Amino acid sequence: MFGFLFIIILLFCLAIFFIxxxxxxxxxxxxxxLHSLPKYYxxxxxxxxxxxxxxxxxxxxxFAESFVTSNLVNSLPENIKNLSDNELTLVLNxxxxxxxxxxxxxxSFASIQQAADFYNAQYDLIHSVVLYSSLIxxxxxxxxAYRSITATYRARNFIENAIYLxxxxxxxxAIFVTAGILLSVxxxxxxxxxxxxxxxxxxxxSWSPQMAIREGQVGxxxxxxxxxxxxxxxxISLIALLLAVPIGLLTAIYLxxxxxxxVRAITKPILEILSGIPTVVYGFFAVVTVAPFIRHVGxxxxxxxxxxxxxxxxLVMGIMIIPLVSSLSDDVISSVPxxxxxxxxxxxxxxxxxxxxxxxxxxxxxxIGGILxxxxxxxxETMIVVMAAGLSAKLSFNPIDAVTTVTVQIVTLxxxxxxxxxxxxxxxxxxxxxxxxxxxxxxxxxxxIVRKYREQYE
Amino acid sequence: MKNIDQHNVNQKKExxxxxxxxxxxxxxxxxxxCNVFYGENQALKNINLEVGKSExxxxxGPSGCGKSTFLRCLNxxxxxxxxxxxxxxxxxxxxxxxxxxxxxxxxxxxVGMVFQxxxxxxxxxxxxxxxxxxxxxxxxxxxxxxxxxxxSLDRAGLLEEVKDRIHSPGTSLSxxxxxxxxxxxxxxxxxxxxxxxxPCSALDPIATEKIEGLINELKENYAIVMVTHSMSQxxxxxxxxxxxxxxxxxxxxxxxxxxxxxxxxxxxxxxHGRTG
Ligand SMILES: Nc1ncnc2c1ncn2[C@@H]1O[C@H](COP(=O)(O)OP(=O)(O)OP(=O)(O)O)[C@@H](O)[C@H]1O
Ligand SMILES: [Mg+2]
Numbered sequence: 001m002f003g004f005l006f007i008i009i010l011l012f013c014l015a016i017f018f019i020x021x022x023x024x025x026x027x028x029x030x031x032x033x034l035h036s037l038p039k040y041y042x043x044x045x046x047x048x049x050x051x052x053x054x055x056x057x058x059x060x061x062x063f064a065e066s067f068v069t070s071n072l073v074n075s076l077p078e079n080i081k082n083l084s085d086n087e088l089t090l091v092l093n094x095x096x097x098x099x100x101x102x103x104x105x106x107x108s109f110a111s112i113q114q115a116a117d118f119y120n121a122q123y124d125l126i127h128s129v130v131l132y133s134s135l136i137x138x139x140x141x142x143x144x145a146y147r148s149i150t151a152t153y154r155a156r157n158f159i160e161n162a163i164y165l166x167x168x169x170x171x172x173x174a175i176f177v178t179a180g181i182l183l184s185v186x187x188x189x190x191x192x193x194x195x196x197x198x199x200x201x202x203x204x205x206s207w208s209p210q211m212a213i214r215e216g217q218v219g220x221x222x223x224x225x226x227x228x229x230x231x232x233x234x235x236i237s238l239i240a241l242l243l244a245v246p247i248g249l250l251t252a253i254y255l256x257x258x259x260x261x262x263v264r265a266i267t268k269p270i271l272e273i274l275s276g277i278p279t280v281v282y283g284f285f286a287v288v289t290v291a292p293f294i295r296h297v298g299x300x301x302x303x304x305x306x307x308x309x310x311x312x313x314x315l316v317m318g319i320m321i322i323p324l325v326s327s328l329s330d331d332v333i334s335s336v337p338x339x340x341x342x343x344x345x346x347x348x349x350x351x352x353x354x355x356x357x358x359x360x361x362x363x364x365x366x367x368i369g370g371i372l373x374x375x376x377x378x379x380x381e382t383m384i385v386v387m388a389a390g391l392s393a394k395l396s397f398n399p400i401d402a403v404t405t406v407t408v409q410i411v412t413l414x415x416x417x418x419x420x421x422x423x424x425x426x427x428x429x430x431x432x433x434x435x436x437x438x439x440x441x442x443x444x445x446x447x448x449i450v451r452k453y454r455e456q457y458e
Numbered sequence: 459m460k461n462i463d464q465h466n467v468n469q470k471k472e473x474x475x476x477x478x479x480x481x482x483x484x485x486x487x488x489x490x491x492c493n494v495f496y497g498e499n500q501a502l503k504n505i506n507l508e509v510g511k512s513e514x515x516x517x518x519g520p521s522g523c524g525k526s527t528f529l530r531c532l533n534x535x536x537x538x539x540x541x542x543x544x545x546x547x548x549x550x551x552x553x554x555x556x557x558x559x560x561x562x563x564x565x566x567x568x569v570g571m572v573f574q575x576x577x578x579x580x581x582x583x584x585x586x587x588x589x590x591x592x593x594x595x596x597x598x599x600x601x602x603x604x605x606x607x608x609x610s611l612d613r614a615g616l617l618e619e620v621k622d623r624i625h626s627p628g629t630s631l632s633x634x635x636x637x638x639x640x641x642x643x644x645x646x647x648x649x650x651x652x653x654x655x656x657p658c659s660a661l662d663p664i665a666t667e668k669i670e671g672l673i674n675e676l677k678e679n680y681a682i683v684m685v686t687h688s689m690s691q692x693x694x695x696x697x698x699x700x701x702x703x704x705x706x707x708x709x710x711x712x713x714x715x716x717x718x719x720x721x722x723x724x725x726x727x728x729x730h731g732r733t734g
Binding site: 260337345349353357 | 533571577
């Protein structure tokens with residue numbers, strides 16, 4: 001249906017474009033003057049033509065389904081109409097499936113064929129209404145537009161505004177999607193907080209989300225203190241940053257200040273490859289290579305290191321974010337104006353003095369912004385930790401202990417068959433919300449810092 | 459027009475434009491057969507010039523003729539541009555500037571530079587001026603450093619305006635103030651030669667007068683090479699002038715002579731505001 005409508009509308013738009021353009025050219029010939037190029041009048045008229053269509057399609061997608069459904073319910077026999085809500089939904093779904101040809105349970109009631117026909121007929125009716133009303137209204141608006149074309153009409157400015165609206169609405173979509181995600185997580189999380197106290201969740205020291213399945217079952221009280229998870233997340237991210245920030249920063253300085261163009265041309269792509277490796281691969285690198293190695297080194301010095309130690313996970317995650325730190329820092333360091341370097345060299349400073357005293361201070365805010373972005377990446381990272389970190393929620397800041405993170409717990413809470421209203425499942429949303437708010441906050445600060453830094457030179 | 463230029467350039471060969479100074483013991487810097495290339499483009503062709511003690515030499519010429527490029531050869535700042543290649547003999551008080559032995563860092567401390575565009579560091583006014591003295595260890599105590607900073611700012615004619623906010627950022631100053639800050643920064647390390655690339659292009663007449671006064675004062679002890687687009691300024695402060703044209707050094711001599719009775723057609727045209 002939509003494909004058909006779309007093609008018809010498109011053909012009409014095309015025709016109208018040329019008609020209006022022709023018209024504009026004629027006006028120009030008569031008056032010797034036309035405010036805008038003829039093509040703008042073409043766009044102007046086609047735009048007017050398509051506006052009603054867009055509105056009607058919008059209305060259709062908003063209301064058609066509920067309209068048809070309520071008609072369908074009214075047409076059903078009395079005994080079905082009186083079913084409970086859940087059962088009625090089931091019946092309606094059966095009818096709809098039947099109507100589109102996915103024949104499922106046809107035995108539910110005798111007249112299902114009849115109901116499905118009714119449903120299809122309703123839709124056919126609506127579709128032709130949509131098609132004809134768009135065409136008729138569109139032609140009316142087109143006639144209006146056509147008659148408003150005069151030599152002095154500012155079609156170019158009109159199109160400019162229309163394009164502005166287009167960009168603006170694309171931006172709105174992004175914002176609405178973000179808001180939608182946030183809200184859906186928020187509502188689930190609120191349901192969780194009806195059961196579990198907010199501060200118990202945020203500051204509680206023990207985490208064991210197993211709920212009692214039967215009344216009076218022992219050992220499964222369901223503790224939702226997320227502190228150990230936060231601690232684990234922060235520990236692993238800190239280890240990652242401790243590795244990534246120095247290496248990334250020094251790499252960036254080398255690349256932007258010391259390396260000649262040849263080295264740069266080779267090294268930069270290699271770093272980018274590093275950031276293109278799927279995180280699953282990093283995950284088994286951690287499990288198969290790094291963790292056993294650390295365990296081995298530990299045993300040499302008599303340390304008993306857990307094979308799922310925070311150290312191993314943190315190091316691998318650090319390797320993963322090195323390219324992020326280095327490329328962001330490289331960008332800010334390279335955007336420090338050349339004239340500052342020359343000013344410093346001109347006073348007899350060496351390269352390293354210049355870097356230390358002029359370039360890094362000037363680039364520092366940007367570098368910090370980059371590090372914060374890397375941090376929020378590390379905190380939100382899931383795959384590596386799911387594969388290589390432990391599940392035991394132990395409140396510990398010892399890097400050789402096995403700790404677990406927020407993302408790992410979200411994954412374990414939501415995988416497998418779950419009831420969607422037990423606190424155990426809802427806890428995942430609460431964790432997700434906390435994570436979301438925290439990384440949003442980090443990103444916000446990072447962007448603020450980066451932006452402030454940009455203003456300094458522009 | 460191109461042809462006429464070419465002709466005029468050829469005509470130059472009839473005159474001696476080595477730019478040498480009569481008494482050789484006064485020579486601070488000398489440049490022989492300087493050629494500069496940016497990639498394939500030649501920006502300077504066979505420049506010969508000497509800079510004497512206690513003199514101000516003005517480099518004049520149309521935009522893009524290579525004045526800044528020439529200045530940057532004198533403290534090897536062109537080394538920092540990858541595509542730039544410099545040939546020729548350069549010496550500072552008898553030492554070869556481009557030899558492997560030359561300590562470039564010290565060279566740049568001895569040959570100070572004020573850039574065409576003001577480029578204060580994003581630090582405080584104080585830190586901007588103290589930057590050079592600090593890295594070279596010129597002063598031994600905080601008090602000495604403070605005095606040096608004040609003195610340099612004062613000589614650049616900036617102290618009065620900024621003495622209450624000496625710790626606010628140098629980038630918050632106006633364009634002309636920034637330029638004077640850069641001058642203060644350059645003289646704080648007491649160089650032997652000062653290269654100034656249009657130091658007054660962003661300044662009002664009063665500040666310009668101050669800087670010209672400073673230049674007059676500095677030339678007692680230093681040699682100054684100054685690029686300027688203002689003919690009257692060149693006439694006021696310089697003893698000798700050199701006219702550059704499309705990478706050639708056309709004519710060099712006493713400022714008075716250059717302005718009143720230039721030997722070369724191109725110079726005459728430039729000074730009288732005619733082109734080609
Ligand atoms: N970094 C660079 N890379 C490539 N070419 C350059 C570079 N700097 C200068 N040039 C070229 O060298 C020539 C001389 O430039 P230079 O900056 O020395 O001119 P100038 O005499 O100082 O002009 P102005 O009076 O406008 O400052 C110009 O043709 C310019 O395009
Ligand atoms: Mg210049």
